[in-house]
Amino acid sequence: MVRHFLRDDDLTPAEQAEVLDLADTYRVDRLGAKPLAGPRSVAVIFEKNSTRTRLSFEVGIAQLGGNPVIIDGRSMQLGREETIEDTSRILSGYVDAVVWRTFAQKRMDAMASVSRIPVINALTDEFHPCQVLADLQTIRLRHGALPGLTVTYLGDGANNMSHSMLLGGVTAGMHVRVAAPEHFQPAPWVLDAARERAADTGGSVRVLSDPREAVDGADVLVTDTWTSMGQENDGRDRARPFRPYQVNAELVAATGVKTTVLHCLPAHRGQEITDDVLDGPDSAVWDEAENRLHAQKALLVWLLEQSA
Numbered sequence: 563m564v565r566h567f568l569r570d571d572d573l574t575p576a577e578q579a580e581v582l583d584l585a586d587t588y589r590v591d592r593l594g595a596k597p598l599a600g601p602r603s604v605a606v607i608f609e610k611n612s613t614r615t616r617l618s619f620e621v622g623i624a625q626l627g628g629n630p631v632i633i634d635g636r637s638m639q640l641g642r643e644e645t646i647e648d649t650s651r652i653l654s655g656y657v658d659a660v661v662w663r664t665f666a667q668k669r670m671d672a673m674a675s676v677s678r679i680p681v682i683n684a685l686t687d688e689f690h691p692c693q694v695l696a697d698l699q700t701i702r703l704r705h706g707a708l709p710g711l712t713v714t715y716l717g718d719g720a721n722n723m724s725h726s727m728l729l730g731g732v733t734a735g736m737h738v739r740v741a742a743p744e745h746f747q748p749a750p751w752v753l754d755a756a757r758e759r760a761a762d763t764g765g766s767v768r769v770l771s772d773p774r775e776a777v778d779g780a781d782v783l784v785t786d787t788w789t790s791m792g793q794e795n796d797g798r799d800r801a802r803p804f805r806p807y808q809v810n811a812e813l814v815a816a817t818g819v820k821t822t823v824l825h826c827l828p829a830h831r832g833q834e835i836t837d838d839v840l841d842g843p844d845s846a847v848w849d850e851a852e853n854r855l856h857a858q859k860a861l862l863v864w865l866l867e868q869s870a
C-alpha cells in the first residue's frame with residue numbers, strides 16, 4: 563500500500579518515532595547512505611514561495627543519491643486547465659515520489675487520491691507537517707524524550723503551523739497549548755483530531771487566550787508569522803490582536819523554566835518575535851532549519867520503503 567504524508571497524524575506515534583530516529587542518523591552522517599541511487603526521481607513542486615523547503619528537499623534528495631526535479635507549479639499545466647488528478651496520474655508514471663506546496667488541503671488530498679507514489683505535503687493552508695517533524699527532532703535533541711513535554715504555540719492559532727504542532731505534538735505524547743486571539747483559534751476539526759490522538763499517547767490539548775498563562779512552565783515556545791502566504795490582502799487587522807502574543811524577553815521569562823524557542827522562519831523581526839529572542843541563547847531556530855534536511859530525508863526514505 564502506498565503511504566502518504568499529508569498531515570501530521572498520518573504517522574502513528576511509533577512510526578513518527580522511527581522517522582525521527584532515522585533523521586538523527588542523517589544528522590550525524592549526511593553522505594553515507596544512498597538509498598535513492600539509480601537514481602530514483604522525486605518531483606518537488608511549489609505553488610507558493612519557499613527558501614528552506616526547496617533547498618532542503620533538493621539537497622537532501624541529491625545526498626540520498628536521487629534526482630530532485632524542482633518545478634514551479636505556477637508554470638505547469640496544473641496552473642491552467644489540467645486537473646490535479648490528471649497531473650497526479652502523470653507524475654506517478656515518471657517519478658518515485660511527489661513533494662508539493664499548495665493552497666487548500668483538499669488539493670493535496672486530490673493529488674494523493676489517485677497517486678501510485680508517495681505524496682508529501684510541503685505546506686498547505688491547513689498543515690505544515692514536514693516542518694513539525696524537524697521541530698520535534700530539534701526539541702528531542704535539546705530536551706531528550708518528547709512525551710510529557712509542554713509546548714506552547716503563540717500567534718495565529720488557525721494557521722498551518724498551529725494545526726501541525728497540535729497534531730504532531732500530541733502524536734509525540736506532548737502537551738500542546740495554543741495561545742491565540744479570538745477569531746484566530748484552531749479549527750474545531752483539527753482540535754477534535756488532536757484530542758483523539760492525545761487520548762492514545764497521554765498528550766493533551768489546550769487553547770488559551772492569555773499568553774502569560776499559556777507559557778507558564780512551557781518547555782518550548784513556538785511562533786510563526788501573523789500573516790501566512792495567501793493572506794496578504796485579506797483585509798484582516800492582525801497587528802493589534804496579535805501584539806500581546808509576541809515572543810519577547812518578558813514572555814520567555816514568564817515561562818519560569820529553561821525554555822527553547824522555535825520559529826519555522828521566515829521571521830518578521832519585531833512582530834511575532836523580537837531580535838533578542840530570535841538571536842538569543844534560548845533560540846534553536848537555526849538548528850530547526852537545518853533539521854528540515856535530516857527529517858525530510860528520513861521521511862522520504864521511510865515512505866518509499868513502506869510503499870515498496
Ligand code: CP
Binds near residue numbers: 613614827
Ligand atoms: N519554514 C519554511 O517552510 O520555510 P520556506 O517557506 O522558506 O520553505
Ligand code: NVA
Binds near residue numbers: 690786787
Ligand atoms: N504559516 C506560514 C509558514 C511559512 C513557512 C505560511 O503559511 O506562510
